[in-house]
Amino acid sequence: MAQLTYRNAVSLSIAQCMRKDDKVLFLGEDIGQAGGVFKTTVGLLEEFGPVRVKDTPISEQAILGAAMGASMVGLKPIAEIMFSDFLAVCWDIVANEIAKTRYMSDGQITLPLVIRTANGAGSKFGAQHSQSLENWSMAVPGLKVVAPSNPSDVIGLMTAAVADPDPVIFYEHKSLYPMKEEIENTDLFINLGEANTMLQGNDACIISLGLMAQRSKEAALILKEKHNIAVSVIDLRTLVPLDLQTITREVKKSGLVFTVEENPRLCGWGAEISSIIVEKFFHNLKGPITRITTPHIPLPSADILEDNTIPTVQRIVDTILHTIKKG
Amino acid sequence: MQKINDDIGESIRLKLWDQLLTLRLVEKKAYDLFLENLIKGTSHLALGQEAIGSAFGVVLEKKDYTFCTYRGHAHTLSRGASIEGVLGELMGRECGLMSGKGGSMHLTDVKNGVMGSYAIVGAHLPIANGTAWASQYNNTGAVTTCFFGDGTTNIGAFHEALNLAQIWKLPIVFVCENNLYMEYTPIGDVTAVEHPAADRASSYNMEKIIVDGNDPDEMYRVAKRTVEKARRGEGPSLIEAKTYRHSGHSRADPAKYRPKEEAEDWIKNKDPIKIYRQRMLDFGINESIITSMENDMKEKIEQATKVCKKSSIPSLDLIHKDVWANGGSEWHN
Numbered sequence: 250m251a252q253l254t255y256r257n258a259v260s261l262s263i264a265q266c267m268r269k270d271d272k273v274l275f276l277g278e279d280i281g282q283a284g285g286v287f288k289t290t291v292g293l294l295e296e297f298g299p300v301r302v303k304d305t306p307i308s309e310q311a312i313l314g315a316a317m318g319a320s321m322v323g324l325k326p327i328a329e330i331m332f333s334d335f336l337a338v339c340w341d342i343v344a345n346e347i348a349k350t351r352y353m354s355d356g357q358i359t360l361p362l363v364i365r366t367a368n369g370a371g372s373k374f375g376a377q378h379s380q381s382l383e384n385w386s387m388a389v390p391g392l393k394v395v396a397p398s399n400p401s402d403v404i405g406l407m408t409a410a411v412a413d414p415d416p417v418i419f420y421e422h423k424s425l426y427p428m429k430e431e432i433e434n435t436d437l438f439i440n441l442g443e444a445n446t447m448l449q450g451n452d453a454c455i456i457s458l459g460l461m462a463q464r465s466k467e468a469a470l471i472l473k474e475k476h477n478i479a480v481s482v483i484d485l486r487t488l489v490p491l492d493l494q495t496i497t498r499e500v501k502k503s504g505l506v507f508t509v510e511e512n513p514r515l516c517g518w519g520a521e522i523s524s525i526i527v528e529k530f531f532h533n534l535k536g537p538i539t540r541i542t543t544p545h546i547p548l549p550s551a552d553i554l555e556d557n558t559i560p561t562v563q564r565i566v567d568t569i570l571h572t573i574k575k576g
Numbered sequence: 577m578q579k580i581n582d583d584i585g586e587s588i589r590l591k592l593w594d595q596l597l598t599l600r601l602v603e604k605k606a607y608d609l610f611l612e613n614l615i616k617g618t619s620h621l622a623l624g625q626e627a628i629g630s631a632f633g634v635v636l637e638k639k640d641y642t643f644c645t646y647r648g649h650a651h652t653l654s655r656g657a658s659i660e661g662v663l664g665e666l667m668g669r670e671c672g673l674m675s676g677k678g679g680s681m682h683l684t685d686v687k688n689g690v691m692g693s694y695a696i697v698g699a700h701l702p703i704a705n706g707t708a709w710a711s712q713y714n715n716t717g718a719v720t721t722c723f724f725g726d727g728t729t730n731i732g733a734f735h736e737a738l739n740l741a742q743i744w745k746l747p748i749v750f751v752c753e754n755n756l757y758m759e760y761t762p763i764g765d766v767t768a769v770e771h772p773a774a775d776r777a778s779s780y781n782m783e784k785i786i787v788d789g790n791d792p793d794e795m796y797r798v799a800k801r802t803v804e805k806a807r808r809g810e811g812p813s814l815i816e817a818k819t820y821r822h823s824g825h826s827r828a829d830p831a832k833y834r835p836k837e838e839a840e841d842w843i844k845n846k847d848p849i850k851i852y853r854q855r856m857l858d859f860g861i862n863e864s865i866i867t868s869m870e871n872d873m874k875e876k877i878e879q880a881t882k883v884c885k886k887s888s889i890p891s892l893d894l895i896h897k898d899v900w901a902n903g904g905s906e907w908h909n
């Protein structure tokens with residue numbers, strides 16, 4: 250049994266995909282010789298060589314353009330955008346080109362590519378290197394959106410993302426890179442659109458993903474242990490496609506729903522999910538849906554400021570307790 | 577005129593003529609169909625700029641890739657796309673290349689190597705690198721060509737793409753069609769160098785190539801040379817072809833910002849179709865061949881137009897088709 254970090258799960262999953270299929274290529278800034286700024290790609294250049302593992306200049310449009318063009322003619326590129334914040338400099342390629350070209354071409358063009366990127370706060374990097382941006386890509390038709398919360402999910406979802414014939418944005422959480430897990434068999438595949446119910450409970454239901462799924466799970470364990478409140482925790486794993494079946498099952502079970510989101514408040518993915526739940530299951534609800542999010546502000550940098558900005562385990566516990574007591 | 581030292585020859589000249597006629601006469605038809613209100617939306621005609629696409633159309637092989645801009649009807653046709661496919665798409669009919677889902681600015685015809693027309697200035701240069709990269713990786717010998725306007729030379733994607741193409745030695749030819757105006761503004765007023773593409777070539781360790789983009793022979797020579805270079809694996813080229821559009825930037829633009837004398841000079845004295853008709857006569861090509869090709873083309877376009885007018889409007893189920901590779905648009909289970 251091997252203990253694997255989330256960080257190592259990234260390079261392992263890419264390596265597994267590249268071994269299986271020589272159409273899989275990998276490109277990005279500092280990914281080859283340097284092994285990635287987060288050391289998520291160590292060993293790939295050594296194993297696969299510079300023809301398949303390409304260090305690029307700091308040219309995000311060139312990186313994603315190359316990935317898109319190569320995928321149009323049958324290759325399966327994985328492109329790294331170092332920080333998800335940098336998606337803003339190549340958002341035209343993502344939102345106007347990659348997302349729309351299949352549709353506009355009436356299905357003549359297929360784009361089997363993966364864009365992987367380091368997302369989220371926790372490193373005190375300030376407002377331009379810490380954002381949680383998965384909801385940006387959720388808002389654009391034509392993109393699949395993945396955000397794993399643990400090492401085995403990194404492997405299973407990366408394998409599925411590379412095998413998928415559509416463009417996938419793969420949001421890795423920076424704060425989860427050191428997370429460890431015992432993984433017996435690394436030959437994993439998780440269907441995109443298959444959420445993971447991390448904990449089962451009948452009193453309330455949390456819908457979350459990425460780092461927030463881990464914090465929600467921790468909060469649910471505290472609620473169970475100290476307050477005898479049993480909370481279901483759904484780790485969505487993917488926003489597009491969205492596992493509405495799992496959401497439906499858990500919402501109907503407790504009728505009390507919380508979303509835990511790292512994105513700023515307005516138009517976070519939880520707003521869309523709340524709207525779907527209200528539209529479809531209004532009569533199953535015991536009270537309003539509560540969204541626990543980052544406030545609608547850019548992220549501050551200092552320890553104490555950042556720590557008090559994104560949802561914490563304590564805030565999740567307190568919000569759920571408060572809501573249940575109020576009810 | 578003597579035929580000695582004719583490096584091009586009659587058979588290539590007739591191919592160029594066929595290209596020029598297609599590109600010119602289909603664009604004219606598109607203009608007429610606008611006036612009949614059978615084409616909606618916007619459209620950017622390449623009238624006057626036909627020599628550039630024509631030359632590459634003759635030089636490129638079936639396996640090669642072409643990337644166009646929103647002014648892309650001509651380049652799409654130059655690769656052999658059907659006339660009814662192009663006009664049908666402009667008219668929003670089922671017979672259109674993309675069944676009416678893309679429209680004038682997004683013509684795509686993958687089976688003929690047309691990998692799309694891109695309506696965000698500069699976006700397609702980095703993407704074109706991608707097919708070139710794939711050809712290099714798979715060692716197919718295919719060359720990618722990427723056409724764009726002078727305005728593109730001032731956007732970041734142009735510079736990112738040229739740099740990457742050169743450091744990776746990609747089999748690609750970038751072709752700047754400098755028609756002197758960036759939309760409504762003279763390109764010289766907003767550019768730090770005289771030749772917006774060619775003067776930047778040295779920054780990317782590329783040859784400075786400026787060519788008369790209205791002379792089909794000159795265009796043919798430079799297209800052949802740069803495509804062959806790319807095919808030999810000797811890396812990318814950047815061409816700046818000087819040209820002029822006969823009409824405005826788009827359907828909405830009467831082009832009043834251009835001096836009358838300037839426009840008249842280009843249209844009367846530097847029109848590629850006029851230049852080439854005379855050139856062919858000078859090289860001894862029988863006028864009856866030239867004229868009968870022209871008449872045949874007009875007839876072909878009339879026939880294609882009839883097909884388009886008879887073609888159904890797209891079925892509404894197309895709205896939800898082909899967001900994903902499974903053919904659908906579902907975003908949840």
